[in-house]
Amino acid sequence: MHIPSFVQGMLVAAALGGAAAYAARQSPARQSPPQQGTQPTYFVEHPDHIQPGLARAGRFASLVNPFQGNAQRVAEGSKLFIAYNCMDCHGADGSGAMGPSLQDSRWHFGGTAGDIYQSIYEGRPDGMPAWGGRIADDQIWRLVAYVQTLSKGHDVATENFTGKTIARSGH
Amino acid sequence: MVWGWISYDPALNLIYHGTSNPGPWNGNQRPGDNKWSAAIIARDPDTGEMVWAFQPTPHDMWDYDAVNENILVDLPMSGGTRKALVHFDRNGFAYTIDRATGEVLLAQPFVPMNWSSGVDLKTGRPNVNVDKATAQGKNVKDICPSLEGGKNQQPAAFSPKTGLFYVPTNNLCMDFEGREVMYIAGTPYIGGNAPEKGGPGGYKGEFIAWDAVHGKKIWGIKEPFPVWSGALATAGNVVFYGTLDGWFKAVDATNGTVLYQFKVGSGIVGAPMTYTGPDGKQYVAVYAGIGGDMGLLIAGDVAANLPFDVRERGTTLPDLARYTSWGGMLFVFSL
Numbered sequence: 251m252h253i254p255s256f257v258q259g260m261l262v263a264a265a266l267g268g269a270a271a272y273a274a275r276q277s278p279a280r281q282s283p284p285q286q287g288t289q290p291t292y293f294v295e296h297p298d299h300i301q302p303g304l305a306r307a308g309r310f311a312s313l314v315n316p317f318q319g320n321a322q323r324v325a326e327g328s329k330l331f332i333a334y335n336c337m338d339c340h341g342a343d344g345s346g347a348m349g350p351s352l353q354d355s356r357w358h359f360g361g362t363a364g365d366i367y368q369s370i371y372e373g374r375p376d377g378m379p380a381w382g383g384r385i386a387d388d389q390i391w392r393l394v395a396y397v398q399t400l401s402k403g404h405d406v407a408t409e410n411f412t413g414k415t416i417a418r419s420g421h
Numbered sequence: 422m423v424w425g426w427i428s429y430d431p432a433l434n435l436i437y438h439g440t441s442n443p444g445p446w447n448g449n450q451r452p453g454d455n456k457w458s459a460a461i462i463a464r465d466p467d468t469g470e471m472v473w474a475f476q477p478t479p480h481d482m483w484d485y486d487a488v489n490e491n492i493l494v495d496l497p498m499s500g501g502t503r504k505a506l507v508h509f510d511r512n513g514f515a516y517t518i519d520r521a522t523g524e525v526l527l528a529q530p531f532v533p534m535n536w537s538s539g540v541d542l543k544t545g546r547p548n549v550n551v552d553k554a555t556a557q558g559k560n561v562k563d564i565c566p567s568l569e570g571g572k573n574q575q576p577a578a579f580s581p582k583t584g585l586f587y588v589p590t591n592n593l594c595m596d597f598e599g600r601e602v603m604y605i606a607g608t609p610y611i612g613g614n615a616p617e618k619g620g621p622g623g624y625k626g627e628f629i630a631w632d633a634v635h636g637k638k639i640w641g642i643k644e645p646f647p648v649w650s651g652a653l654a655t656a657g658n659v660v661f662y663g664t665l666d667g668w669f670k671a672v673d674a675t676n677g678t679v680l681y682q683f684k685v686g687s688g689i690v691g692a693p694m695t696y697t698g699p700d701g702k703q704y705v706a707v708y709a710g711i712g713g714d715m716g717l718l719i720a721g722d723v724a725a726n727l728p729f730d731v732r733e734r735g736t737t738l739p740d741l742a743r744y745t746s747w748g749g750m751l752f753v754f755s756l
């Protein structure tokens with residue numbers, strides 16, 4: 251597999267920076283819960299959310315993104331979004347294609363950092379692959395940071411997400 | 422990859438199928454003709470042996486699959502009746518082929534196109550317009566047809582009465598930018614951005630009658646959206662098709678006059694069919710329910726009534742959601 255150079259760079263960074271993210275994932279009990287209210291999320295109930303012995307949001311819910319609000323990591327996440335072929339399902343800038351839109355602030359599986367981390371780490375039904383163990387944890391967090399910047403607000407009309415139409419292609 | 426339609430000729434004992442475009446879309450990552458991608462293949466069904474193959478688009482750089490249906494008819498070509506295979510390719514050429522040998526008898530554009538100036542009938546190869554050849558890191562503008570093809574997988578119909586083919590077509594163009602892509606199992610292997618737009622003339626689809634003996638269009642009905650339904654030709658000299666904005670139309674097979682139209686509950690992407698009911702009457706049925714590339718991928722906000730997946734309008738068909746909504750209804754008409 252040929253890996254573009256900027257991804258190789260991030261893989262090295264991942265090796266160096268992975269420990270903190272690993273610790274964050276291993277000790278959810280000691281982490282602060284996600285800041286509720288600062289970013290409203292709209293959660294659609296779904297039977298796939300039911301997990302034995304766990305609260306609705308699952309065991310990843312209390313994770314905190316070490317890169318929350320870090321513009322450089324968000325920019326790196328936007329490159330990983332293309333390099334790992336996320337764009338080819340979710341559309342350019344997460345505008346929706348074969349996979350769901352990431353711009354509409356409506357979350358099938360939850361929109362907190364921990365929820366999105368879990369969606370990427372474990373995968374989801376109907377096509378979302380599991381990336382956990384295949385890419386470094388801190389790359390997942392870069393993607394989470396990027397994906398969380400895409401939302402346009404749940405009460406914004408579709409015409410006004412960006413104020414223009416989106417160039418899409420079929421297959 | 423083989424997907425789409427398979428035809429069978431019991432006299433020649435051959436099956437015919439198409440193959441899809443090579444991956445990724447970025448042609449720089451796969452030099453050569455990429456045989457036998459984007460090809461029409463004739464096989465012996467007993468052994469699987471490939472008897473002949475023809476590649477309409479060698480080294481495809483535009484996502485022009487060759488999976489559209491292969492219609493087997495005997496046609497009065499110059500020099501006598503030929504056992505023909507007629508194929509309306511994504512690449513915009515209609516091919517009339519000798520189905521015993523694979524010889525290309527005729528190849529003419531059936532929609533507006535600019536990627537090729539024509540097909541060399543000796544070799545079957547298209548003359549590629551170098552201005553429209555795609556490449557990694559290069560954004561080539563206004564390639565026609567788009568990757569949806571001059572026609573997509575919705576099947577055409579042949580009427581033995583008129584000797585004509587009735588073909589649902591698209592008039593779309595695209596920009597195409599090749600992009601380096603890694604193969605990652607479980608993810609799309611695409612390697613290109615190809616936003617689509619309406620083609621020349623201000624319409625995006627046309628339902629046409631095609632003469633495959635002479636390679637020319639006899640008549641056409643222009644539509645505001647790509648024609649994404651199958652076609653049905655009947656012995657009463659009436660042909661049927663549907664539109665993305667939900668019109669089901671009955672048309673005079675000879676001259677294209679619309680005889681009757683009915684607005685169904687959703688865009689039509691299925692194929693109309695006809696049958697005799699237990700009461701002895703003839704019926705025509707069509708499924709109404711938009712989906713596929715046009716409904717789900719390209720239009721964007723047609724999908725907006727999914728509570729967890731709301732999208733902006735797509736540039737290609739920005740207004741489609743104003744003409745249709747989701748469906749899932751069978752409409753049956755008696756004659």
